[in-house]
Ligand SMILES: [Ca+2]
């Protein structure tokens with residue numbers, strides 16, 4: 001019994017290392033047939049660019065960013081692109097009798113690469129806000145799970161993006177500004193022509209391992 005335990009421990013320790021190396025092998029062929037596999041992975045972020053834009057109500061801003069800006073991008077497993085937005089509120093309250101009332105603006109971001117695209121809204125209710133959105137082209141549902149019924153190569157094909165992440169990545173930001181409608185005798189209602197939005201665009205880089213899963217509870 002003790003012998004078996006040590007044998008199992010050896011396989012648990014040794015196989016993730018072996019197959020982790022195999023998964024990144026140059027020839028792309030993986031030996032593991034259809035079985036249960038433990039898939040582990042971690043996303044790291046590589047910033048493509050960042051900035052701050054004053055975006056007028058109803059006038060979207062957009063720009064394109066190429067992975068040529070990143071050293072050795074072709075050596076990275078780029079599986080997604082993420083856009084992070086932060087913003088305050090530039091609307092000035094009018095004072096009495098309206099007090100400090102402001103109306104939230106809606107900030108919409110879109111990030112895309114090839115046919116992969118994601119949009120998401122946020123608001124500056126309360127004076128500030130932020131939101132993040134990402135477009136991905138890998139099977140994120142496998143990571144951190146035991147995957148059954150597939151070969152090692154099948155799994156690898158859903159996690160290795162190859163060169164798919166290289167090239168242009170697009171970010172677009174739009175603002176639907178709103179001024180509070182409370183009217184003061186001297187100032188009228190609030191004016192709000194847009195919002196200043198800070199943005200960061202990051203490549204998502206996946207490193208992963210695929211290892212035979214051994215359920216020790218069955219032994
Ligand atoms: Ca506003």
Ligand SMILES: [Ca+2]
Pocket residue numbers: 089090091105177178192193194195
């Ligand atoms: Ca505003």
